[in-house]
Amino acid sequence: MLVYGDQEDIVAVLPQLRRLRDRLVQAAQRPPSAGAASDLLDLFVDAGALAQGLVDADCHAAGEVDRTTPDTEALCAWMLALARLIEAEAASDAFVHRWALRAAMATTDLLLLRDWPTRVAVRHAEGFAHYGLYPDQFLAAGRRLAADAAGPPVVIGLRSIGLPLAALVAAASGAESFVTLRPVGDPFARHLSVDPVLVDRLAAPDETRIAIVDEGPGLSGSSFGATADLLEQHGVPRSRLVFCPGHAGDLGSAAQPAHRARWAEVQRIVIDFDTVFLGADRRLERLVGAALGAPARLVADLSAGRWRGARRFRRPPAVDAGKERRKFLFETPDGPVLAKFAGLGSPARAAVARQRRLAEAGFAPAVLGDVYGFVLDRFERDAAILDPQGPDRDRFLDRLGDYLGFRAAAFPADRTGASLETLAEMLRINVAEELGIRHDGMADLAGRLSGRHGHPVHIDGRLRACEWLMLPDGRILKTDAVDHDRSHDLIGPQDIAWDIAGATVEFDLDLAERDRLITRIELAADRAVDRALLDFLIPCYAAFQLGAWRFAHDAAADERSAIETEIARYVRWLGRTIIPSGNIFQSGTSFETSALRLPSLP
Template identity: 45%
Template sequence: MLVYGDHAREVRPAEVLASLRERLLQVGVMPPGLGRHAALVGLLIEAGELAQGVLDADFAERHQDTLSPLHEACLALPMALARAVRDSYRSGFSRYTPVPHEVLATLESQALPERVTVKVPEGYAYYALYPELYLEAASALQSLPRPPLVIGIRSIGTSLACVVAAAADSPVPPLTVRPGGHPFQRTLNLSPEFERELLARASEAHVAIVDEGPGMSGSSFGAVADFLEDHGVPRERLLFFPSHAGELEPAASERHRTRWAQARRYTADFDPEPLLSWVEDLTGSAYGPIVDVGGGGWRHKVFPDERNWPAVHIQQERRKYLVLAERGTFLLKFAGLGAHGERRLARARQLADASLAPPVEGLRHGFLVQRWLEGARPLPMSRGMDRAELMTRVGAYLGFRARRFLAEPGRGASLAKLLEMARYNTARVLGDGYAGALDVWASRLDRLSAEVRPVETDNKLQAWEWLVLTDGRLLKADAVDHHDAHDLVGCQDVAWDVVGAAVELGLDAAEQDILAEYVARASGRAVSPRLLDFYRPCYLAFQVGHHVMAASALEALVPAEAARLRRAAERYTPLLRDHLDAPARPFEV
C-alpha cells in the first residue's frame, strides 16, 4: 500500500544562519533551566537540518559524498551545539558551553547555495526521539581506549551523530553519508578522498554508526556496515546507535539480519517521569505517578466498553500522558522538539482561543500541555446533537482552518501523487478494473490543480476525535499536527477535510454539499465541487491503505488491535467500491 511520504521544505541558508546567530545571542541571556536547554536543542536540530540540506545539495551536484572545507564547516556548527546540549543536560540545565564565534563565521564564509531542501527529521517531529537519549546511550563510549570514528546517516543522523561524538568527547565532528539506491539495498557512493579518510580513521578506532530506525530493511545502517566490512574493518569494531532496540524486519537481507543480531547496539529508553518536573509550573505538584495513555491507552478513559474502541495504529501514535495535579488533570502530548513544537503550540492556541479546541497551558521541551476535559464525551458516546447542528459546527471549524491556516505550496502531496496512491491502493484491494476507473482524472489534474488552495488541513476527522462538552459545545481534539505527519497527504485544499468529515460522520451527498456551504461561509471562499469529487476516492483509498498496513504491522504483536484495524479497512473498502461504481458527476470546465 502507498501510505507514507517524506516531507521537505526549501530554505535559504543565509537566512537560516542569520536566524541561528540571533537566537544564539538570545540563548546567551536566558536564565538557566529547562527553557534554555530546550532552546539549545532546537538550535541543534535546525543546525543539523541546515547541514543536511547543504551536504545533500553538494551530493546531488557531485553524485557522491566528498570531504571539503564545506563539509567540515557544515558539521562544526551542530557539533558545537551538541557539546552545548551535552553540558546543559549533564549539569541539570544549569550551564552550557557557548558556541564559538568562529564556528558560525566560518560557515557563513562558505559558498553556500541560495536554496537547499531540508527534510523533516521524523524522530524529532513525531516520535519523541530526544537527542538526550543518544547522550545516555553513548555514555558507554567513554570506556573505549580512544574516541570512535562517528558516522551519521543523513538526514536526522547528522545531528544525532554530533551528539554521539560529543558524548564520546571526540575532538572532531563526525562524518556523514547519504546511502542511495533501492530502499532495501542501499549503498554508499564516496569520493576517493572521503573513502581514504574514512578508512584511515576506521583502521585505528571503533566506528559508531548513527541514525534513527532501523526501518523496514535496515539498509541504511547496513550500507555503512557493508562498506566498512568489505574494506577490512572487523565486525566487532562496529557500534550501532539506532532509536530502538528491535530486530530487523523481514525486508532486511540475510547478511544484515545476521550482523544486526550479533551487533553491539546502544539505545536508551524514554523515561516519562522527568515530565512531571518539566510541567510543574503549569500543572502544580502531581498527586501521583504519570499515566501513559499513548498507544491507544486513552481509550480506557473515554470508552468504558472495549467493544466500542476505535482502531488505532498504536506504533505511530504520539506519546501521551495524563497527570493528576494540584490544578486539575492534564494531558501531555508530544508535539515536536524545537520549531516543530513551537509551530504546533501556536496552532493549538489559535484553535483554543476560537473555542474550537481544548484549552492550552503551554509547551515544555516538546510536550504540549492541555487540560483534560472531565465530563467531555467523544461524539459516538454522546446523545442530543442533531445533524444540522453538527454540520454547522464542523463547517465553522473547517472554515476557520481554511481562513487562518494557509499553507505554502509543496507542503502536501500533489494531486498527481494522490491519484497514484489511490490507483495503487485500489488495485490492491479491488483489482485493476476498479483502479482503472480512476484514470479519467489523469487528464484533468492540471485544471484541478489550479483550484487547490492549500491549507493546514486537519486530516483526522473520525467521530471519536470530536468532543461534546457537558454544556453541549463541540470541540475538536488532536487538531494540530496531522497535516504534518509521516504520511504522504500533508496539506491539501479544505475540500479534503470536507470529504473526510462526510465519510467519518456518515454524511450523504446532500449533507456533504451543505457542509461545504458552511465551510465556504466561514472561510470566505467556495469549496470546489470538482475537488470534492476527486478527493473522495483518494481519501477512501488512503484510509484503506493506512488501516491494512497498520493491521499487517501489528498482526503478530497485538492481534486484537490488528483485528480492529482490519474491520476499519473493511468499512472503507465498500465505500470506495460504491463510489467507483456510481455514475460520475459531469466534470465542468
C-alpha cells in the same frame, strides 16, 4: 501501498543561518530554565535540518557521492559545537555552558563567511517530528560508548536525522569530529556511494571503535546494513563496529539474512525515551511541573492506544499503535493535564501555535503550556466521546462546518503537499494492491482539474469520530487537531476540500448533509468550495486511509479485527465513488454505487 512520503521545505540558506545565530544570542541572554532548554533543543533540530540539506546539496554536486570538503567539514564542526552546547545545558555547569555557547557562536559566524547555495531543500526528520526521538538519548548513548571504549570513536551519522544524532554521540563520547553518509536506492536494499579518500579515512587499520548512528532500523535495516557492508569490505573487523540505533528492536521483516545475523552479533547501544524521561529522577514530571508552575504527578502512559482506557467507548476504535505520538496523563492541583509529544523544531512550534488558536476559538481543549517538545492540554475528564450518528448529529455537523471553515480561513499554508496527479497515482496503486482492480480514470481527471488545486491550508487530516468530545455543558471539542499535515506521509497541506472529503467518508454524509456542511464552511471561510475538486478527493481520501490502515493491519496482530472493520469501510466508499465501467475495472468486479460519482468536466 502508496502512503508514505518525505515532505521537504525550500529554505533560503543565509537568512536561515542568521536567524539561527540570533536564536543563539537570545539563548545567551536567558537564565537556565525548562523554557530555555526547549528553545535550544528546537534550535539544534532546525540547524540539523539545514546542515542535512547543505551536505546533500554537496553530495548531489559530486554526482551523488559522499565526500569530505571544507564545506562539509565546517557543517559537521558546527553541529558538533551545537551538540556540545546541548550537553552543557543538560549538565547545568555554568562555566562549561559559557564556553560551549562561545564555540557555537564562533562556528556559526564562520559558516556565515562561506559561499553557500542561495536555497536548499531540507527535510524535517521523522524521529524528531513524530516519534519522540530526543537528543538526550544519543548524548546518553555517547557517554555509554565512551565508557565502553579505550578512546574516542569514529562516528558515522546516516542522513538525514543521523547527521545531528551523530554530532550528539561524538560530543558525548569525546570524538573531535564525525562523518555523515547518505544511504540511497531501494528502501529495502540501500547502498552507499562514497569517495575513496573518505572510505580510507573511515577504514583506517587501527583499533578505534566505529559507531554507526541513525534513528532506525525500519523494515529492512538496510541503511545500517549497507554502511557496515562497506566497512567490512574494506577490512574493518566486525568487532570494531557499534550500532547506535533509535530503538532496541530487531531488524524488520524485510531484512537480508546476512544483515540480520550481523545485527545480532554487533554491539548495540540504545538509550530509550523511558530511561531518560521516566526513570528514577522523574525528569518528565519535573519538566511538566516547571512549565505549569505547579507540582505534576505522572499517573498514566496513554501512548500506543492506551488513551482508549481513559474514555468510555461503545466500541473501542482501532489504532495504529506504532504511529501514535507519546501521551502522558498528569495530576496537578488544578486538575488533570495531558502531555502530548508535539515534536521538536520550528514546524512543531508552528503546530502548537495553531493549537493555541483553536483553543482560544473554542474548538479544542485549553492549552496550558508547552515544554521540551510536549504540548500540555487540560484533560477533560468528564467529557464523553460524541456519537455523530446520535441525536446531536445536526448540531455536530454545524459545529464541524464552523470548525473546518475556521481552519480554511485561519491556517493558510505556503505550499501544497501531494499534487492531484500524485493523489491519483496513490489511488491507482492502493486499489490495485488491495482489490486487484485496475483504475486509470483518475489520472485523466487529475489532469483536467490541474490548476484547480484550490487554497492549501494546514488541514486537520484526522476527523475520526473518536476524536470529538462532548462536554457536560454541551460544548463540542476536537482533539488531535494540529499536525497531521506534517505527518510522515505524502498528503501535506491541501485545500479544505480534503477535510470535507474526510468528513464525508468518516461520518457517512448523504448529499444533503454534505451540502449543508459545505454551506456552513463557505460562510465561515468566506470562500467557495470547489465541488469538482471535492468529488475527486473523496475516493482519494478513502484510498489513502485504506493504504494507511493496511500497513497498520500488517504490523499489529492484536488490532487486526478492528482494523479490518476500518479497511472494509474505506473499500465500501471506494465502491460508491469510482465508476465501474468500460475497461477501468477488471471484469467480474462490481461495487455498490450511489449518486456520489466522479464529475464529468467540460
